């Protein structure tokens with residue numbers, strides 16, 4: 001398929017709560033092969049747009065497509081089965097499973113018989129289990145976490161937990177990876193490791209979208225940045241273009257938020 005068509009697009013996305021319009025007819029295109037950033041002050045509408053794209057919210061107006069195919073009306077699970085996955089701002093890992101087992105959960109959707117069947121003492125169950133294990137080991141290795149596979153998640157510092165969660169999101173080889181504030185709660189060193197890992201994940205087929213308050217991270221790793229304010233885009237461009245945009249400097253970069 002032509003990579004240029006493999007974008008996640010929103011056309012005229014409008015969302016209201018109790019009559020208050022929080023997204024005002026947004027047009028957006030997150031392209032494969034790029035890391036896109038979504039930034040803006042508190043309450044600008046970033047999470048609302050993120051939730052519309054992942055299927056957690058249904059916009060009252062507009063259309064969302066991936067590679068030209070409409071996603072309208074599909075639940076988050078149905079979108080995930082099409083390869084559109086998200087990570088969570090607060091880690092959603094199980095403390096009772098090892099790192100490897102937590103990541104294996106993320107790949108279960110790719111197997112015909114699923115997670116439960118893989119534990120059954122059948123040939124197919126055993127084969128699927130070892131494939132899932134190999135997929136999870138590959139995802140952990142991609143993020144530099146091979147050595148942590150057998151640890152319990154409770155033994156890991158926050159920065160590594162965030163990477164484990166990203167490993168769980170990428171283990172099924174998603175088409176679209178949406179990251180909600182991946183650097184929240186991380187120290188400077190952990191944030192730098194995360195930036196390196198995210199940059200290394202970028203590939204020509206993958207649409208990657210990062211909602212983030214950490215401006216250094218966004219400016220360092222993103223190819224294109226959308227700036228949202230009061231539910232409307234005020235700028236879109238490369239980090240340099242956005243950094244030098246007068247409106248952005250006025251409404252966002254000059255604020256005390258970040």
Ligand SMILES: Nc1ncnc2c1ncn2[C@@H]1O[C@H](COP(=O)(O)OP(=O)(O)OP(=O)(O)O)[C@@H](O)[C@H]1O
Nearest residue numbers: 017018022040041042043044045046047048049228
């Ligand atoms: N479920 C909801 N019910 C009512 N209002 C909501 C809901 N979700 C978001 N809003 C409102 O929509 C507006 C945009 O909020 P949103 O969380 O999308 O902004 P944001 O840019 O992600 O902010 P932050 O950076 O603080 O997370 C805010 O005024 C918020 O109060």
